[in-house]
Amino acid sequence: MDPVSDQSHSEIAPPKISIVVPVLDEVENLPLLHGEILTHVGAMGCSWEVIYVDDSSTDGSRQVLRQLHAADPEHVRLIFFRRNFGQTSAMAAGFDLSRGEIVVTLDADLQNDPADVPRLVNELEQGFDLVVGWRRDRQDGLMLRRAPSILANLLIRRVSGAGIHDTGCTLKAFRRTLVERMPIYAEQHRFLPALAMGSGARIGELVVNHRPRIHGTSKYGIGRAARVLSDLLSVQLVGSFVRSPLIYFALCSVPFVLATLMFVTMIAWSDERVSFSNQWGQAALLIMSLFVMTIVDFLLFGLLAELVVRASNVFGRGTLAPLVEEGTV
Incomplete structure (x- = not known):
């Protein structure tokens, strides 16, 4: 893992908001995404940073990220993985590098809307430790994306007890006190609400905008179902028995x-x-x-x-x- 940052980051006060964005082959989406983050998060009137975690992209995403950092070193921080480790590892690396009192996670494919970040932060400040986005009007294919997601969410709600409609939505806002207590591994990023609930976190949910993918190809598929089941079993066992x-x-x-x-x-x-x-x-x-x-x-x-x-x-x-x-x- 090669972090790219600026010495000034360690010399200035920590920002209020850290945005963690896992990236894998999103070369066409990155400039558009960063422009929207600048527009919507920059208008919030508070200090912020965005941490792009490149999971060994091969399409030129790294070069684009370096350009974004060069153009906006005050806000952009970069992490480059030497090989592909997966979205969960990318999130964990971003959590470790983040400094904000509020940490927001966001997909790089432009399907999550950066305009929802201020709404998530406002909802979090109502007294929650974690606010989860709910893609109620999801813009994905029915058989390969929506149907498996519906079944997975039903199973996760039933087994974990976390009453969240859309645990797989990357768009979430965390308090730093929660992030610091949340080691994640394997493919467990979708179980963060269930893991947070085990620490007594106050969890909220907010309907967010979901947009169709315009550029690039989806990294998700029905093949993840087996990994979801195995990770769900792991989370349940850890949550139930690790204390005794x-x-x-x-x-x-x-x-x-x-x-x-x-x-x-x-x-x-x-x-x-x-x-x-x-x-x-x-x-x-x-x-x-x-x-x-x-x-x-x-x-x-x-x-x-x-x-x-x-x-x-x-x-x-x-x-x-x-x-x-x-x-x-």
């Missing part, structure tokens, strides 16, 4: 405990006397030993996981670190 992994492993051992009790009961009520000198008795001893060893292994794994969680300080800066109300002593 011993309970998780203890639950995993329950079937073996029940099987052992059933086996012992069968032996105790058997009409035949069990002797460990014959094949039946030896088989019974072996099976019970395996069950008991499995139960002990699960409990030891749980204890080890407890030690790992505590030693890694996962709650020092993590998704599940609770947000504390201002003024709390």
